[in-house]
Amino acid sequence: MVPRMNQSDPRPDPQDSLAHEPASGSLSARARAAVAPQSPYLNGLNPEQRAAVEATEGPVLVLAGAGTGKTRVLTTRIAHLIATGKAYPSQILSVTFTNKAAREMRERITAVIGPVAEGMQWLGTFHSIGTKILRRHAELVGLRSDFTILGTDDQLRLMKQVIEAEGIDEKRWPARQLAGHIDGWKNRGLGPDQVPAGEAGAFANGKGGRLYRAYQERLKVLNAVDFGDLLLECLRLWREHPDILEQYQNRFRYMLVDEYQDTNVAQYLWLRLLAQARKNLCCVGDDDQSIYGWRGAEVDNILRFEHDFPGATVIRLERNYRSTGHILSAASGLIAKNQGRLGKTLRTEDEPGEKVTITGAWDSEEEARLIGEEIEALHAKKHSLSEIAILVRISAQMREIEDRLVTLGVPYRVIGGPRFYERAEIRDALAYLRVVNQPADDLAFERIVNTPKRGLGDATIQVLHNHARAARVPLMEAARFIVETDELKPKPRATLRDLLISFGRWAKLSETLSQSEVAQTVLEESGYTDMWQKDKSADAAGRLENLKELVRSMEEFPDLQSFLEHVSLVMEANESDTAERVSLMTLHAAKGLEFDTVFLPGWEEGLFPNQRALDESGRAGLEEERRLAHVGLTRARRRAKIYFASNRRIHGLWNSTVPSRFIDDLPESNVEIAEAPANFSYGGSRFDRMQPFSGSSYQTPGWQRAQAHRATADDGGYSARRSGDRRGSMLIEGELVAKSTGGSGFKLGGRVLHTKFGPGTIEAVDGNKLTVEFDKAGRKMVLDSFVEALG
DNA sequence: CTATTCTATATATCA
DNA sequence: TATAGAATAG
16 A cells, blocks of 8 residues: 655655654654753743744644744744654654745754754645655555656646647637636645536636546546645545545644645645644744735635634734834834734834835836936945845836846846746756656657757647547657658658657666766757757857756756656756845745845836736735735835836836825835935926827827837937937937838948847838848848938 | 747746 | 747748
């Protein structure tokens, strides 16, 4: 029954070989408890924190406001459980949301109680723990223990296939949308049979439920799960096999959950099943920091805790150790406007410090400039750049700010960009390795059959698919069959045969070479590395660098299998450089971090609070946005600076905007309005002045787009003329428009200068479109508004 | 089959 | 504006 243990888990488990002492540590831990009744690790905790650590029995909810020492409580509590001998490290289940959090917690526990903490095999994310459990009992839920975990892209591809197989028009009912529904159901712990009839009909005229079921069946055939399944299948396992549930209930003497406000229904059910027996469940969280409702988190879980777990102890941590008085009061005043909260009042013993500043800018460009100037000023006053952060609502805000920082030469780092393992080149490389490791991995196979391009396009794939489906075999096997027939034209047939032979060879290779050598070989022989070396686009070099990094990182793993396992669950960009840099990130990415100075641009209606959140979730959406604002403010230790702009470009078009209602939510005594900058000239947007033209051809999307282009891309002459006097812009617009519509000024054979491509010769003129042979960049089709006549 | 052009679309993110 | 995916031309 209990299949082989996870390979990455070499330590014997006291529960598996019952009544054995763990290898090391526990003796010393108990000795420590006996010798040191004073428990030094408890020193320095405030009374609430200490209560939270010592309330070991029964359900406990710790409401930990921002900056109140939450992590400290969590780690000390675990240390306490171990040091007092209440549980072995292996008997404590400790769940976090990110691997990073798990890693940090392990480190901090180790710092308190020493290497005993290494024995905490059940410290991890919901997903990693779910995986571990599922691998042990895979066959009970219809999987093999070496199942693959699908990433988002594989998931989508699979859903697309399912939709097409059902004969539904994929364009009318996009896979994206189906994925949204299925994710939603999984978040709520609903299997295909439990989806409410009304919702099952929400997709493709009532086929939603059926597609969900078909998708799950396909997953089983592929011996694969998606992220949601890692929890859902655990639930099913435990419900259908109470004896197994009981094993785990007995094993986990104490359970701790971090960031409880972020749990979804499935996670709640998962925890509740486990906690039913012993009830020693301690959840730590902050309802005021729940910002993931859009991906299924239920604030209700935390609001309902006392109801769900009768007799629960609730402990509030309200003493803030991070921010100065004004910042804290501003944040508290803001969040107090929310209805759905348990209620806490953060307090500090720190000085009031600086007030929160609010600065209005003319447009987002000026906003970026002002922020840049302030950063330079702070830097001149010897403030560390790594103690400065700019937190934006949406990542589209980043570009303008980055541009500004680049011009100023301020070093910065973007946190939370595309994850390392989500990058195209990494996913491709992994797909190769997956096929080598598991030839039946159809999704991976399909990803790379024609990457790099080798002439195996849609047509060939279609043939493979037909065979695979008819014979009910993996694509790889179907391919083997087909190259023996003459169904394919000679060329693709030969290419496909070569590829198959290569895969055979690579699979053999992995018996003799180390996995990183195999990877190196595969990437080279497949022509994948070549593909990027030939690519002369700007980011190709970075991609090659990433591939090298991937190969390097493989060396740390015992074999390919466990590497792939790790990779599908974790893998993060290892840019832990400590260089002096300003941090730029979204508010979501900022949760859990803190900085001396925090810039908060874009506090405008529609952007923040975000219109879409309002449209989709009404008041709940607004409250979540407000919590996000609260999170932003509470990241600041000493200075919080809010900005709004009166004009902002959204999807390339300028809109005039209204300051965010959150600005009015701030208590007046804690904020100050920063003086309007001197070169600030009111008098309406230059775009307001277009109004007289409304109804005319100037309102066409194309013209507006041209306007938008001009506003940013066209540098040089235009911006020089514009500088200083926005009122005069009307004339300039007219002039420019005349230039492009009249088509004058550009003649065949004329010389032009383009801001990006440099000088070139005009080869053709078509309205406002020019075909130009650039001296360096080759022939391009460009809009005339991007070039300037030379000579 | 591939390369180019066109067109639709736009939160946030973590496994 | 930027990008991804689809349509289309070669």
